[in-house]
Amino acid sequence: MKLLALLGGLLLPAVSLAANSTFLNPVLPGWHSDPSCLYHKASSTFFCATSTFIAFPGIPIYASKDLINWKLVSHVWNRESQLPGQSWNTTGQMDGMYAPTLRFHDEKFWVVCEYIGDGGGGQILTGLVGVLFWTTDPYSDASWSDPVIFYPNKIDPDLFWDSSDNKNPYVATQSVILQQLDLQSGNLTPQPALSLWNGTGGVWPEGPHLYKKDGYYYLMIAEGGTALNHAIMISRARNITGPYEPYANNPILTNRKTREYFQTVGHGDLFQDGAGNWWGMCLATRGGPDWKVYPMGREAVLFPVTWEEGQWPVLQPVRGRMSGWPSLPAPSKDIPGNGPFNGDPDVYDFVTAGEPIPRNLMYWRVPRPGAITTTAKGLQLVPSRNNVTGQMIPGKPTPELSGQRGMAFIGRRQTDTLFEYTVDLVGFRPGMVGSEAGVTVFLTQLNHIDLGVAMLADREMSFRFRIEAPPGAPVPETKVVPVPEAWRGQTIRLHVTTPNTTHYDLSASLTSDPASKITVGTAWAGLVSGGTGPFTGVLLGIFNTCNGAGQGEECPDGGDKAYWQRWRYTGKGQEIAMNEVV
Incomplete structure (x- = not known):
């Protein structure tokens, strides 16, 4: 990689990533936890959403043509009227909007999230509350809908439509349990939820995402808590309701028990680019195994994924300097909207x-x-x-x-x-x-x-x-x-x-x-x-x-x-x- 000298002996990479298919992590530096991403074929654009907890506006949407340059194009939760009174009745510093899932279905972009808050009675939502938003224009704050409210028993809801004509999506949540969500009423069925898989024995099996590929339903989760034992696990089944067979070589991605600078690797999502190559984004912190200095918190990192037909996905370990597919998407900043790119001053x-x-x-x-x-x-x-x-x-x-x-x-x-x-x-x-x-x-x-x-x-x-x-x-x-x-x-x-x-x-x-x-x-x-x-x-x-x-x-x-x-x-x-x- 070509390097440019900068004041004080520091070095900055020249923009030549596509030629040698190398890139640097994090691709979304700064606080960008729990990334969920997709590729929108019609516009040849990648989109990602991340957690914001009690910060406002909440749930930023980033857009990119090349997986490296990410532009902030909207916020899903951007006006008080979407959740009137909710913010001012939230007391905990780590309450608020948890772990969004971003998906595209039926010509709409959908974001589902969990709002955690103490509430205050009246119309204020209390406890664990699901919020589902949608838009046809992810570049506009105003286009994001008011939420459909629903009441799951666990956090980290996923969205999964089993087929193109499937009206109501499946929602998998922490533990991992499965229900279907009525997009109009917010009703969840069945009650109680179906239990799918409780992971490999680590604490907090959460952040589930479902994928359908080669006749299998793949269920990918985070496990081990969000600290130094964080990891990504996977299982699969022939039917969406199971039984799910765990991968023998779990975890499929982690940096736990290593001396790597990137730690707490976990809570990820997988998606394809326009050429059919698989990629993943997950969270990580830059603190090394001592894990004492990491002021930017949980950041979003990119990694290539090899996923052969009928096989388990292979996720490249997270490092600061990565090698991708033979070619990354061509560098481009041709993104609509008036927000800044994440690396802009x-x-x-x-x-x-x-x-x-x-x-x-x-x-x-x-x-x-x-x-x-x-x-x-x-x-x-x-x-x-x-x-x-x-x-x-x-x-x-x-x-x-x-x-x-x-x-x-x-x-x-x-x-x-x-x-x-x-x-x-x-x-x-x-x-x-x-x-x-x-x-x-x-x-x-x-x-x-x-x-x-x-x-x-x-x-x-x-x-x-x-x-x-x-x-x-x-x-x-x-x-x-x-x-x-x-x-x-x-x-x-x-x-x-x-x-x-x-x-x-x-x-x-x-x-x-x-x-x-x-x-x-x-x-x-x-x-x-x-x-x-x-x-x-x-x-x-x-x-x-x-x-x-x-x-x-x-x-x-x-x-x-x-x-x-x-x-x-x-x-x-x-x-x-x-x-x-x-």
Whole structure:
């Protein structure tokens, strides 16, 4: 593979993948867990969906012509009216949209998912709730339907139509059990569900997908939990209801009990390209066998599959540098829609009122109406009473203070091992004690690294560097540095950068004077790896809060609004093996 030199001795691959059929994993870097993918013959396009849990908008749809360049073209769950009230009544950090399955049938794209939430009575859905969406245009948010609601007993629903004229699909879920789903009513039959196969004896047989090939029904599942014992198993039967014969050489894909850099390999899906070649996508984390530093969480990786007639599929082990079929689909970025490709830098100035929020930016739950808007002064964040943690505020947390009612936070996935993220805070001069606006390396409300510009109790405008992490983690003390007098009321650039593959630097400078840069704090990336966010990955973003002042959902007199411009994210390098950065 040809290589191009980059600053600091790093190397980046030239775009010559199709010639030698090699590629680098992850193909969807950053938090992209539980991928489900298909090939749409009519448009010669691959599509994938991934989990988002309580982040919103939820269930991104990516499109690609070549399996390498993936464009974010829509979100399935993109408006509050699809699940009214659900987000604000979801308390757990790992609740929300679990493990989608994406399929194409009867000229429609279908996504089935499981929403897990505590609920709050009334119309709010509680417990395990199935949600089925469809569209004829996967490039449009608005085209995604409101969900058909159904009530499975287990998580990770699959969708499988046994034939082209089969009206209602089969739904296989964790354990593994099988039912048929009525697409109109949401009824599941039979009751109780049919038991198909409980795996090979490992914990959590889940993430099932059914395939029909050469007269067999193949049932592929994840097993062993989502940590270091994660693996993919398979069985097959002549009838969809079984009995299922497990493959003698299970697991068919895993990196458990190895020294590989990619670990937790599992929860995958198989699909064909236009030439009939088989491929697979699954999740993996880049942390090595020590599994301590993996801030991007569970990412989506690609692997070739050999599947001869009447035989079991053979899945190529997941590595950072892969060899594919004799030729990958030709490189192309000819994809409709206005979303970014996953590897694109962010170049957002936020100087036009009413411009759309970029598609790759996310919230933690549905935001409050009007809390985050684009204006001529910048991206406006109206402060929320809760800070990024919520639970840190003294006293018994209420929904308004916990973050359930929408945090004034917006971020994007960290998609590179090494990167530079900067954003300009325009003329922020807080007038009330407790006001704070800043940047955050955010995993969950209980795992984040912040650099805020705050008005503290001594009425001193200061930079505040603080970390929230589980008890026992090696957390450095909160650091407070006064904002230089000459900076007050000026536009301040806040920086999050990676000095190496294991740490973050959080810094500030005057936008007008890059040489004025002050590094306020440095944090170990292990503090936002796993912990309270085992299913997610880091979001890099901005926040605004009055830190608990006020009543209900409102800060006093509406609080000190923050305006942000010149949002920039640039990838600098990907670690694809221990100590190998490209």
